[in-house]
Amino acid sequence: MFSRDHPTPGFLACFSISDCPIWMDSSTTAQCRQLEAAVGGARALSCLTGSRAYERFTGNQIAKLFQQNPEAYSNSERISLVSSFAASLFLGGYSPIDYSDGSGMNLLQIQEKVWSQACLGACAPDLEEKLGSPVPSCSVVGAISSYYVQRYGFLPTCQVVAFTGDNPASLAGMRLEEGDFAVSLGTSDTLFLWLQEPMPALEGHIFCNPVDVQYYMALLCFKNGSLIREKIRDESASGSWNKFSKALQSTEMGNNGNLGFYFDVMEITPEIIGRHRFNAENIEVSAFPGDVEIRALIEGQFMAKRIHAEGLGYRVMPKTKILATGGASHNKDILQVLADVFGAPVYVMDTSSSACVGSAYRAFHGLAGGAGVAFSEVAKSAPRPSLAATPSPGASQVYEALLPRYAELEQRILSQARRPLE
Numbered sequence: 001m002f003s004r005d006h007p008t009p010g011f012l013a014c015f016s017i018s019d020c021p022i023w024m025d026s027s028t029t030a031q032c033r034q035l036e037a038a039v040g041g042a043r044a045l046s047c048l049t050g051s052r053a054y055e056r057f058t059g060n061q062i063a064k065l066f067q068q069n070p071e072a073y074s075n076s077e078r079i080s081l082v083s084s085f086a087a088s089l090f091l092g093g094y095s096p097i098d099y100s101d102g103s104g105m106n107l108l109q110i111q112e113k114v115w116s117q118a119c120l121g122a123c124a125p126d127l128e129e130k131l132g133s134p135v136p137s138c139s140v141v142g143a144i145s146s147y148y149v150q151r152y153g154f155l156p157t158c159q160v161v162a163f164t165g166d167n168p169a170s171l172a173g174m175r176l177e178e179g180d181f182a183v184s185l186g187t188s189d190t191l192f193l194w195l196q197e198p199m200p201a202l203e204g205h206i207f208c209n210p211v212d213v214q215y216y217m218a219l220l221c222f223k224n225g226s227l228i229r230e231k232i233r234d235e236s237a238s239g240s241w242n243k244f245s246k247a248l249q250s251t252e253m254g255n256n257g258n259l260g261f262y263f264d265v266m267e268i269t270p271e272i273i274g275r276h277r278f279n280a281e282n283i284e285v286s287a288f289p290g291d292v293e294i295r296a297l298i299e300g301q302f303m304a305k306r307i308h309a310e311g312l313g314y315r316v317m318p319k320t321k322i323l324a325t326g327g328a329s330h331n332k333d334i335l336q337v338l339a340d341v342f343g344a345p346v347y348v349m350d351t352s353s354s355a356c357v358g359s360a361y362r363a364f365h366g367l368a369g370g371a372g373v374a375f376s377e378v379a380k381s382a383p384r385p386s387l388a389a390t391p392s393p394g395a396s397q398v399y400e401a402l403l404p405r406y407a408e409l410e411q412r413i414l415s416q417a418r419r420p421l422e
């Protein structure tokens with residue numbers, strides 16, 4: 001949020017608040033319920049914006065700020081996403097928000113690609129003016145600022161293409177095809193797909209597609225990703241990824257029926273907190289041996305992804321490829337579990353930074369004409385992903401049996417969490 005007046009000199013003075021929440025924030029439940037009520041419920045909001053109200057989404061964050069600090073809100077002349085803010089630095093002026101990252105705000109009508117007046121009105125006054133108009137993700141938003149020409153030698157003819165979010169940029173970087181699943185194993189874990197038609201639901205998100213304005217992408221976000229993998233690595237593998245891998249190699253697929261849920265922070269998909277371990281008889285136990293713990297964590301994380309994706313109708317087909325990216329995609333043993341649980345081959349690119357590569361492809365695409373040119377044509381000479389893991393023999397029998405058990409135990413934990421206090 002950018003302040004109208006800059007009371008103190010210096011770069012930070014342009015911000016209207018000094019501490020900004022990041023995507024892990026979940027403090028806006030009250031604002032989420034208000035937004036859903038204002039548009040006729042969670043499903044109506046999902047049909048409009050691609051998602052029911054989510055705490056981290058920008059509209060709800062803006063509503064909370066407006067309610068708690070109206071002065072800072074009214075003093076803000078512009079509100080940017082991190083992506084459009086970064087583009088603004090290159091432009092030397094405010095960059096518009098792109099449709100794809102703009103879909104993660106609970107404010108954009110994803111089909112019409114305009115701000116929803118009902119959502120804006122429910123969040124805060126004069127919001128449209130502070131957000132500016134959204135633009136297609138492949139738009140050229142202007143020429144590079146003279147600062148970059150003088151300071152870093154950029155060509156003055158250099159153009160800036162709209163910036164987007166990490167997941168849309170990764171979709172571009174992995175050149176996802178319909179039917180493929182992308183699994184990003186970064187700080188958060190995400191699973192995303194290319195969609196022809198939006199299928200809004202009460203879980204997950206539909207975003208405008210970042211490379212083809214007539215299409216969409218589906219996204220599921222799991223908050224407990226690498227940070228919990230690191231914690232379990234520290235607790236059960238002396239802080240070594242090597243030992244963590246050895247534990248995966250030395251344990252059997254299916255973990256002898258032991259299953260685990262590891263949510264040190266309130267999970268997004270599903271809304272569960274805490275660690276829950278179950279033995280083969282579905283009895284909750286307080287601890288597992290180190291190697292069993294590591295396999296339970298990784299199998300559990302991938303079973304959750306498959307169950308929640310299938311719950312939304314996104315099924316693994318015989319020709320499905322999984323494209324893995326993010327820091328943990330360096331780990332072949334983790335990718336082997338991913339291939340086994342999904343029963344599909346896993347591919348990786350020659351870099352795990354697919355969002356950065358995708359941003360470069362998107363820039364080429366934007367300059368080549370954007371919406372008038374097929375993205376696949378522009379990125380056709382880019383290296384193909386390489387095969388990293390194929391399902392082990394017998395994997396499908398093991399996980400066909402385990403997946404329904406995992407789903408049932410998840411429901412049990414959820415219903416216990418909902419039970420009113422006696």
Ligand SMILES: Nc1ncnc2c1ncn2[C@@H]1O[C@H](COP(=O)(O)OP(=O)(O)O)[C@@H](O)[C@H]1O
Pocket residue numbers: 185186187188226227229230241325326327328329330331334
């Ligand atoms: N060999 C490995 N095995 C498992 N996880 C790894 C390995 N190497 C790096 N990571 C994880 O990758 C994470 C960083 O992923 P990255 O995609 O760069 O993060 P971000 O989501 O912040 O962009 C680190 O938190 C680390 O836990």
Ligand SMILES: O=C(CO)[C@@H](O)[C@H](O)COP(=O)(O)O
Pocket residue numbers: 023056104166167186187188189190221
């Ligand atoms: O909130 C989401 C997706 O909606 C996350 O994917 C964030 O975009 C954070 O990504 P990383 O910190 O894992 O890079």
